[in-house]
Amino acid sequence: MSAKEYTAKNIQVLKGLEAVRKRPAMYIGDVTSKGLHHLVYEIVDNSIDEAMAGYATEIMVTIHPDESISVEDNGRGIPVDLHPVEKKPAVEIIMTTLHAGGKFDKNTYKVSGGLHGVGASVVNALSEWCKVEIYRNNKIYQQVYERGAPVTELKIIGETDKRGTKITFLADSEIFKKISYKFEVLANRLRELAFLNKNLKITIVDERNDIQETYQYEGGLKEFVAYLDASRTPLHEEPIYFEGERDGIPVEIALQYNTAYTENILTYCNNVNTMEGGTHLSGFKSALTRTINSYAQKYNFIKNNDKINLSGEDVREGLTAVISVKVPEPQFEGQTKTKLGNSEVRGAVETLVNEKLFEFLEQNPAVARPIIEKCISAARAREAARQARELTRRKTVLDSSSLPGKLADCSSNDPKESELYLVEGDSAGGSAKQARDRRFQAILPLKGKILNVEKARLDKILSNDEIKTIITAIGTGIGSDSFDIEKRRYDKIIIMTDADVDGAHIRTLLLTFFYRYMGELIQQGKIYIAQPPLYKIKNGKQEFYAFDDEEKERIIKELGVDESKVVIQRYKGLGEMNPEQLWETTMNPETRTILQVSIDNAMEADQIFTILMGEEVAPRKKFIEENAQFVRNLDV
Structure with a gap:
């Protein structure tokens, strides 16, 4: 018998939202800056669902000076009537109960980004305080919560002719070590959502720095692709765009070829960025390869005696594309749960691309020609690369x-x-x-x-x-x-x-x-x-390492000696360190720091790599001018 007994009394039952506060990372990924920003996305996603359902046309996100966040939409407003079973206002149930919401009822939301009914309640649980205002029935309803628990009843505080929901919350400092929102991080996600939901108006206001930006795109995915390709040279002026519904699944696709050699395909399901791809991506790739080959053969770009067959990599060279599908019951898989697994989606996307892309190419031969010629050029280069690839492929x-x-x-x-x-x-x-x-x-x-x-x-x-x-x-x-x-x-x-x-x-x-x-x-x-490390600091027999100027100053301050009394060595290169120093500072898993x-954000990453490493000089110059102020360690 072990010293510690394991009996029923050892079993903890976490009630209400206690589970969220006990294990927040299970619900928002982590409690670093990434998880903090995820709180905003959870509330915004609810407003997006109202827009996808056809009820909301505007969303406003505000960062207040105290780092609290407001998200307001002009949708239907969260229901305020009593729940028939729980005998509480519906809004209180949504805000305080996991897996409670309208996402399970397909009459309420045909498709949604939030699938499990946990978004609002998780944000509420991880907030020091949260205030909900609902504009409905010509009245303003309000309820206030602290760390997930209601501290006021739902009450009417005024009259209005507006409709919608406004949720304001302050992330809990007991959960998050640092509460500081990055405007660009939030702005990038909101811009992405505006591209994915054409005509939806999304505004972000940063009251800390008096900044405001509004995103609204009549062209939707077409404008998204043009935005992604802003630092590249396109082969055809207008992105190719088509949409349709197959097997009850709405599909939207925009694509454009450019003079670069890499492919950049972003895929989304119900506005969720499926970074690992999935069935919608495989359907698109298959149809693209088949369609480009069919067109090239039909119009004699590839002669019968040519030993060229355009592969998937050939037809995707220099391609930028965005694929967006809306699926009533999405199934996600993969390591990060961002890979779409619904088998029916592949067929829906494949069918639509086969029909619409071939039709477009036939109707626009002036656009089709440079695309096909680029694909053929890629195929010839691929054959030249085949032997080199074989040498580098692992046996x-x-x-x-x-x-x-x-x-x-x-x-x-x-x-x-x-x-x-x-x-x-x-x-x-x-x-x-x-x-x-x-x-x-x-x-x-x-x-x-x-x-x-x-x-x-x-x-x-x-x-x-x-x-x-x-x-x-x-x-x-x-x-x-x-x-x-x-x-x-x-x-x-x-x-x-x-x-x-x-x-x-x-x-x-x-x-x-x-x-x-x-x-x-x-x-x-x-x-x-x-x-x-950037510096080695020696004070007598004591040695310290500093990874930046800030840490160097902190170490000297803690030593309590004049800076002129310590020996400071600035490492210019790794070769200046002897093996023992390199192991101790940079390679020992017990003591090293590795990032x-x-x-x-795949969209932002693609843009930065294209700007910094691509052919176009003007975007790179602009990027350097705008970001020079943020350089921390400048080597001159």
């Missing part, structure tokens, strides 16, 4: 002879416990090889800057020695048609570069490559950035 069994010569591999064969450091330069690579724990840490030194993949076609990319080495070492293959994350040889891929301008450039080149050709590694949280690379 079924890897032995030492098939791995890059300069890779210092780890002794472990278990990917789950192994990590690969991509290190800038032979000097730092040598230190890292001496510093590492060879049981699970592999080192791959990189010579200089890798190719900028934003400006190159796949055949050129695969002929670059440094990129070939990286692909072979990782083992997954590259490209949407060949990449297989299960074949990765390491669970963590850590970019370790100098803390200077060249190091930042190399890091950006590597991130561009991973985002464009191994995006799933980022989605699954496998890419990291090492954080080597996990994540993509919360």
